C-alpha cells in the first residue's frame with residue numbers, strides 16, 4: 001500500500017511533466033527519425049565495393065553473386081587482382097574492396113554444419129570517410145554473419161544461398177537508438193530521486209512510517225513503468241521506420257527491459273551520491289553520453305580500439321546492443337545471446353544492490 | 366534531568382544536537398502533556414527546527430533522547446512516525462499532484478482507508494478554503510495556499526501528536542487568523558508542538574510557552590506566568606504637554622529610569638506608583654493627557670532574559 005502510494009505519486013510527477021516525458025520518449029525518436037531519414041528513401045547511397053575472390057569455391061561465388069548484392073546500398077564490382085582494386089580505391093571509384101581469402105568456403109561450410117569456425121575476410125577501405133567505412137564494415141560483417149549463419153540454429157539446408165535478411169541502415173541503427181533511449185533513463189532516474197531529496201520531499205516522507213525499501217521500490221517501480229512504455233514506443237517507432245524484426249520480440253523486450261533496470265540502478269547510485277539536481281544532472285549525463293558513444297549506439301563498436309571496447313563491455317549497453325541486434329536483425333535465440341543476457345541480469349542485480357546500500361546511507365542524518 | 370514518564374505526550378531528556386562545533390540544541394528537557402498546545406518561541410537559529418526534526422526522527426540527537434507518547438525516538442522510530450504529523454518549516458509538497466492527491470499520499474502511507482481518506486481530505490480542504498481548487502496541480506497554487514496545504518498534510522491521518530514548524534510563515538493576517546482558529550479547534554483533541562517567532566502567535570495559541578535561545582530553553586510557563594512572574598520591571602507610559610527638565614528631574618529622584626521622547630514619558634522600575642507619578646508631574650506643572658501601565662509582552666520577557674530583541 002505504502003509502496004503503491006509512493007510509486008503512483010512518482011509516476012504522476014513524471015508523466016505530468018510534459019517536458020521531461022517528451023524528452024524521455026521524443027529525444028530518441030528524433031534520433032531515430034534523423035538517422036532513418038539520412039540513410040533511407042530514394043537517395044539511398046550506393047557504395048561501390050570491389051571483390052576479389054581468391055577462394056573461388058561455390059561458396060565464395062554464392063557469397064559474391066547472391067549474398068552481397070542483396071544489400072541495397074552495395075554495388076559490387078569484381079576484380080581479379082588487388083592491384084587494380086587498390087588503384088580504383090585510390091581514385092575514389094571504390095569505397096572499399098574485399099578479398100575473400102582461400103579457405104572462406106571451408107569456413108562457411110563448417111559453420112553451416114555447426115562447427116564454429118572463424119571467417120576471415122580482408123577489407124581495405126578508404127580511411128578518409130570514417131562514417132561510410134565504418135558502416136561498410138558493419139554491413140559486410142552482418143551480411144557475412146547472416147550468410148555463414150553464425151549464431152543461427154543449424155539447419156541442413158540444401159540450397160546454399162539463403163540470406164535471411166536484407167540489412168539496411170535502420171536495421172543497424174534501430175537497436176542502438178533504442179538502447180540510447182534507455183541510457184537517458186539514467187538522468188531521469190537520478191533526477192526524480194534527487195529532486196525529492198533537494199526539495200525536502202524525502203525528509204517529509206521520512207517523518208511518515210515509510211521504510212527505506214519502500215522508497216527504493218517506489219522510485220524503481222515508477223521508472224519501470226516508464227521503461228516499459230519507452231521500449232514499446234521505441235520498438236514500434238523503429239519498426240514503423242522500417243526496422244526488420246526477425247527474431248523473438250519477447251526476448252528482445254527482455255534484453256531492453258534488463259538494460260532499463262541497469263539505467264534505473266545507475267540513476268539511483270548517482271542520486272545517492274549527489275546533494276542536488278545541479279550535481280546529479282551533469283553527473284548523469286557525463287555517464288550516459290560517453291557510454292552511448294562507447295557502446296555503439298550510433299557507430300559500430302568494431303572499429304574502436306580494443307581498450308575502449310574493453311571499457312564498453314564492462315557496462316551493460318554494448319552487450320545489450322549486441323544481443324538486441326542479434327535477436328532483431330539476425331533472428332538468433334537465447335542460445336546465442338545467453339551470455340549477454342546473464343551479464344545484463346547480473347549487472348542489474350549488482351547495481352541495484354549498490355544503489356540500495358548507498359541510498360540508505362544517504363538518508364541517514 | 367528527569368526520568369521517563371509515559372503519561373506525557375512529548376518528553377525530551379537532555380536532548381542535544383551538535384553540527385560540528387556548533388551546538389544547535391543544548392540539553393533540552395521538555396515535558397508536554399497530552400492535549401497540550403506547547404509553543405517554542407525563539408529567534409532565528411535558536412534551535413527550534415533542529416528540536417522538531419529530532420522529535421520526528423529526521424535527525425539523530427548527538428546527546429540525550431526523547432519520547433513521544435512513551436515511544437523512544439531512537440529505539441522505536443517507526444512507532445513514533447506512526448502517531449505523529451509534521452508540517453515542516455519549508456513548504457514541501459508534491460508539485461505536480463493536486464491538493465487532494467497530496468493529502469492522499471500521506472494518508473495512504475499511514476494506511477488510512479479510501480473512504481475515510483476522501484471525507485477527511487474534503488473536510489480539511491474546505492476548512493482551509495482550498496475546496497474549490499482541489500483538482501489543481503499544487504504548483505499553480507499561491508504561496509499562502511501551499512502553506513495551508515502544508516499544514517493539513519500533517520493532519521490528514523489524524524495523528525496523536527502534531528508538530529507545526531512555523532505554521533503561519535508567510536501568510537497574510539487573514540489567513541493567519543484562520544489557521545489560528547483552526548489550531549484552537551484542534552487543541553482539545555491533539556497534542557500540538559508548534560514553533561514560532563511571533564510573540565502574538567505564541568501568546569494567542571499556546572497553553573504553555575518555552576522560550577528558546579541558543580539551543581536552550583531559557584524560560585518556561587504560561588504566557589501569564591512568563592509576563593508576570595519573570596518580568597522584574599513595570600513600565601508606565603505618559604502622554605503630556607510641556608514636559609520640562611525640572612519635571613523630569615523631579616521624577617528621576619524617585620525613578621531613575623525615565624526617558625522623554627517628544628510628548629511621551631516612559632518610566633520603568635521594579636514597582637511603580639501610578640498615583641504618585643501623576644502627582645509628581647502635576648506638582649511640576651505638567652498637564653498629563655493620558656497615562657497607562659504598559660501591558661508586558663513576551664518580547665519584554667525575552668529582552669530581559671537574553672538581553673536581545675526577539676525580532677527585527
Ligand SMILES: Nc1ncnc2c1ncn2[C@@H]1O[C@H](COP(=O)(O)OP(=O)(O)OP(=O)(O)O)[C@@H](O)[C@H]1O
Pocket residue numbers: 384387388389407408409410411412413414415416454562
Ligand atoms: N544541517 C545543518 N548543518 C549545520 N548547521 C545547522 C544545520 N541545521 C541547523 N543548523 C544550525 O543550527 C542552529 C539552529 O538552527 P534551527 O534551524 O534549529 O533554528 P530555528 O530556531 O529553527 O531558526 P529559524 O527561526 O530561523 O527557523 C543554527 O545555528 C543553524 O545554523
Ligand SMILES: [Mg+2]
Pocket residue numbers: 413414415454530
Ligand atoms: Mg526553524
